Amino acid sequence: MEFLADYGLFLAKTATFVTAFLILLGAGIAVSTKGGDKDKKKLRIKKLNDRYQTMADTLKTAALSKKERKLAHKAEKKQQKLKQKSGDIENRRRIFVVNFNGDIRAHAVEQLRDAITAILTVATPKDEVVICLESGGGVVHGYGLGASQLRRVRDRGIPLTVIIDKVAASGGYMMACVADHIIAAPFAFIGSVGVLVQLPNFHRLLKQKHVDFEQLSAGEFKRTLSLFGENTRQGREKLQQEIDETHDIFKAFVKENRPQLDIDKIATGEHWLGTQALRLNLIDKISTSDDYLLNASETADLYSVEYKAKKKLGDKLAGQANSFMNRILTSWHNETMV
Numbered sequence: 404m405e406f407l408a409d410y411g412l413f414l415a416k417t418a419t420f421v422t423a424f425l426i427l428l429g430a431g432i433a434v435s436t437k438g439g440d441k442d443k444k445k446l447r448i449k450k451l452n453d454r455y456q457t458m459a460d461t462l463k464t465a466a467l468s469k470k471e472r473k474l475a476h477k478a479e480k481k482q483q484k485l486k487q488k489s490g491d492i493e494n495r496r497r498i499f500v501v502n503f504n505g506d507i508r509a510h511a512v513e514q515l516r517d518a519i520t521a522i523l524t525v526a527t528p529k530d531e532v533v534i535c536l537e538s539g540g541g542v543v544h545g546y547g548l549g550a551s552q553l554r555r556v557r558d559r560g561i562p563l564t565v566i567i568d569k570v571a572a573s574g575g576y577m578m579a580c581v582a583d584h585i586i587a588a589p590f591a592f593i594g595s596v597g598v599l600v601q602l603p604n605f606h607r608l609l610k611q612k613h614v615d616f617e618q619l620s621a622g623e624f625k626r627t628l629s630l631f632g633e634n635t636r637q638g639r640e641k642l643q644q645e646i647d648e649t650h651d652i653f654k655a656f657v658k659e660n661r662p663q664l665d666i667d668k669i670a671t672g673e674h675w676l677g678t679q680a681l682r683l684n685l686i687d688k689i690s691t692s693d694d695y696l697l698n699a700s701e702t703a704d705l706y707s708v709e710y711k712a713k714k715k716l717g718d719k720l721a722g723q724a725n726s727f728m729n730r731i732l733t734s735w736h737n738e739t740m741v
Contacts, residue, residue: 444712446521451500451696451705496703497530500696505538505575507740509545516552517710528560531703534582535566535692540573540595543649543739549574550656553581566692567591572674573599574741576685577653580660585686586695593680596657597672598650599740600642606633649739661685 499522505511522532534553540546556563565571565582572595579585587593609616609631616631627642628634650670658666663684680686696705 444517444710446517447707447709447711449707449709451707452700455697455700497526498533498696498699498703498705499526499530500533500535500705500707502707502709503534503536503538503549503578505536505541505546505549505578507539507541509538509541509549509574512545512549512552514710514712515549518708519552519555521710522708523555523559523561526556526559526561528562531562531564532556533564533566533692533696534578535568536571536575536579537567537569538572538575538578539570539592540575540577540741543574543598543741546574546577546741549578550581553578557581557583564695566690566695567593567677567686568692573597577656577741580657584688586688586690586692587677587680587686588691589677589689591677591680592674593677593685594669594683595672595674596653596666596670597741598646598653600628600646602628602630604629604634605631646739649741653741 501515501518501522503511503515519532526532538546553563553565562584563582564584564586565579567575567579567585567587568591569588570592571579571587572592576594576596606616606629616629618626618629618632620626624638624641627638627645629638654666654670657670658664661684665683669683669685675683675685677686677689681689699705
């Protein structure tokens with residue numbers, strides 16, 4: 404145990420040194436490049452119909468003879484003219500597609516809010532917004548904001564569909580349940596409507612090493628549980644009360660958005676596969692995002708919407724250092740997560 408403790412302290416020191424070095428390096432580069440172009444967010448729009456058509460044309464070119472390709476090309480041009488005359492092309496509805504890949508800190512919410520704002524400047528109730536969502540959950544405030552961003556779409560009367568290919572658990576499902584329709588792949592993980600707080604406590608180790616830990620606070624419950632101090636029964640009880648209250652709010656939110664659910668049955672913290680989730684009314688349909696979007700492209704114009712922030716080298720290094728420390732300290736942080 405003494406060896407493990409010493410080894411853990413060595414790793415902590417090493418991580419701190421590496422992080423400090425990266426931050427200083429990033430700060431130095433940022434200072435040296437000061438006065439250059441400011442960071443800019445760039446909106447990227449891609450028409451997915453063109454992508455599907457390119458794929459189809461490539462396969463046709465490979466599979467058909469030269470004569471067959473000419474005939475197919477003439478037939479397509481004729482069909483296109485007929486659609487233009489009938490007005491089908493002008494009257495096609497639009498589907499705006501946004502990819503959301505959430506981490507424990509819900510960093511992707513920042514790009515999501517910009518994408519939603521851009522979409523709402525042009526979308527109408529005859530259009531549709533599709534969110535391809537992947538997340539195992541994370542901090543309550545981050546995923547709560549993500550759910551609020553999706554709620555903006557529904558409040559405008561614009562149909563909202565969430566598609567889950569792999570996982571939408573806990574905070575991920577908090578966001579997904581806002582949708583008018585939820586679609587999931589057969590083996591996607593769905594649910595986990597629960598709340599979690601976990602952290603180690605090094606009080607006994609510090610005491611063994613004759614290290615004192617001082618913590619000053621104002622307010623009886625400013626800090627309930629601590630990494631380094633001695634935790635109390637009152638602190639544990641207070642934190643458990645906060646967890647239970649957060650869980651009640653989480654359940655009420657899910658029930659409000661999906662009243663067809665038996666909330667007591669699904670709010671146990673468990674997750675289910677897509678086929679099971681369908682029987683429990685956690686989702687509305689079994690399919691993959693590939694099938695849904697490909698089928699929709701036959702009757703609608705599909706646009707992928709993505710906001711990307713252009714970062715300087717110094718910011719990238721600082722971000723990598725921050726990410727490195729987050730991975731080390733995630734399980735040590737006294738923070739409520741869904």
